[in-house]
């Protein structure tokens with residue numbers, strides 16, 4: 613089992629180190645780790661945010677553990693050189709179209725949520741975010757209008773096959789867990805969304821047991837914090853999924869708690885090839901201070917054990933250790949506590 617470790621920028625290396633330590637303390641037989649440069653650090657060392665060696669390393673691995681990319685000193689570079697292009701490039705080149713972002717309030721940890729405990733208790737949703745299409749990957753540019761004004765433009769589009777394959781992922785997840793499925797779009801305004809809705813309705817015919825509803829994204833944002841219990845599986849596009857998952861993380865308590873799995877169609881000898889990363893970024897405001905919450909990355913490693921290595925029991929072991937650590941009040945500053953990254957990681961390992 614080969615894992616490519618791509619720590620990246622800012623707090624990326626800090627949180628990745630704790631997740632790697634958790635994986636190592638499980639003493640899994642036959643585990644080999646490789647580390648590569650990605651993001652701003654890769655740009656500084658190699659002149660590009662996603663060097664060929666890094667992409668090759670990811671391709672040769674059975675799974676990728678990714679920290680975060682983003683560096684304020686790179687924000688004025690030409691777009692193709694910016695750190696964020698590394699994660700977008702990895703997703704695209706590796707065909708990782710299905711991004712799973714589970715958001716749940718662990719039982720007994722309702723107090724970590726800024727929501728009222730009776731509302732927070734109902735938050736247990738899986739956001740299934742399409743990851744390789746939408747306005748993220750459309751043509752974009754600058755132009756000058758006839759009036760001489762500068763304009764920026766980005767093309768949003770989805771092809772039927774892109775919607776169909778992510779819809780199947782979401783319907784399968786909903787069917788397996790007996791959950792309702794909410795497809796989130798903006799079909800009242802966007803043609804891209806109307807196509808999305810039409811295709812989802814078509815796919816629904818293959819899953820007669822799944823209860824499907826459609827919701828506009830603005831309403832969905834409101835319901836995530838007012839009635840999170842209405843959601844089981846949430847199926848949505850790249851841009852809306854990005855925004856809704858940060859919102860869901862805040863409702864859980866902190867962005868430092870939400871993991872993700874990015875999957876495609878490639879199967880390895882052990883499971884489905886995937887890239888695993890926290891949903892947060894490089895957090896330049898707290899980088900280098902040992903303050904970052906590593907839970908999202910540790911939980912991402914648990915998702916890796918489940919999806920890429922078929923190790924459900926080990927994944928649950930890690931998740932239970934995270935829940936126990938939080939229940940014992942070992943919290944970072946993001947959750948009102950005073951524990952640092954290393955102390956939190958150590959506490960999780962002690963509870964494995």
Ligand SMILES: NC(=O)c1ccc[n+]([C@@H]2O[C@H](COP(=O)([O-])OP(=O)(O)OC[C@H]3O[C@@H](n4cnc5c(N)ncnc54)[C@H](O)[C@@H]3O)[C@@H](O)[C@H]2O)c1
Nearest residue numbers: 680681682683699868891892893894895897898904905946
């Ligand atoms: N997948 C990725 O690599 C990814 C994801 C999001 C943002 N980014 C990049 O990261 C950089 C910073 O972006 P941003 O500030 O908008 O978002 P961010 O997620 O990095 O940070 C948002 C806020 O949440 C806090 N935060 C984030 N993760 C935390 C953690 N683990 N523990 C405690 N607090 C945490 C930060 O301190 C900050 O106040 C940008 O360059 C952005 O493009 C990268």
Ligand SMILES: CC(C)[C@H](C(=O)O)[C@@H](O)C(=O)O
Nearest residue numbers: 681696699700854891892893
């Ligand atoms: C860094 C950025 C490209 C990325 C995204 O928008 O997908 C991030 O916000 C995320 O949620 O993984």
Ligand SMILES: [Mg+2]
Nearest residue numbers: 854855858891
């Ligand atoms: Mg995001």
